[in-house]
Amino acid sequence: MAEKNTKLSRRQFLGIAWGGSLSLLFAQGAIAFLKFIEPVTSGGFGGEIYAGKIEEFAINSINRVLKGRFYISRAEEGIIALWQKCPHLGCSVPWDEEEGQFHCSCHGSLFNEVGEVLSGPAPRPLDYFPSEIKEGEVWVDTGTPQQRSKHDSSHVTKV
Ligand code: FES
Structure with a gap:
């Protein structure tokens, strides 16, 4: 076999x-x-980003949220999430604590604490991102930057 x-x-x-x-x-x-x-939907730039607890943002303070490329500007009545991108040519705009304003180092544009242009060449205020406060947590949607010709109180998320 x-x-x-x-x-x-x-x-x-x-x-x-x-x-x-x-x-x-x-x-x-x-x-x-x-x-x-x-699609990027959460966790990184382009999605919804957790910025922190609302009590971490002192009234009249500006705090940078690096992973979201924005600043949380806190006033008495609420917050606004300002995109760090300069509306002139796109440079990253730092907050200058001593000057008390955003100061773009590329061509010298100046913006106040809610992103309004104090001095050009920037053609419009800093763009902002819609934000929400959910159970004391600040969430910012970095997928939909909002352009504006001037600042108004509807851009502020009430606390
Ligand atoms: S890019 Fe900011 S002033 Fe030109």
């Missing part, structure tokens, strides 16, 4: 190894592609 040969031939082994490697490579590429096209 003849015995059945169950060993893989060299050719069969290489075929399986090659096919397995190609499958793995394809799977990695598919995962990377899906991650690339997945």
Whole structure:
């Protein structure tokens, strides 16, 4: 009685190894592609960002939220989340504590604590992001920056 040969031939082994490697490579590429096209919805810039507890923002203070690229400007009546991007040519605008104003170092535009232009060349106030206070937590939607020709109190989220 003849015995059945169950060993893989060299050719069969290489075929399986090659096919397995190609499958793995394809799977990695598919995962990377899906991650690339997945919309950013939370946690990072472009999504909803947790800025902190409302009590962490003192009245008449400006606090930078790095991961969201915005400042929380707190006044008595509420907060406004100001995008750090200069509406002139897009430089990042720092808050100058000593001057008490936002001072763009690129071309010298100045903005007050609610983003109004004090001095050009910026053509409009700093854009702001819609914000909400949910159970004492400040959440900012960085997916929808709001342009404005002038500041008004409707841009402020009431506390
Ligand atoms: S980019 Fe800010 S003043 Fe030009």
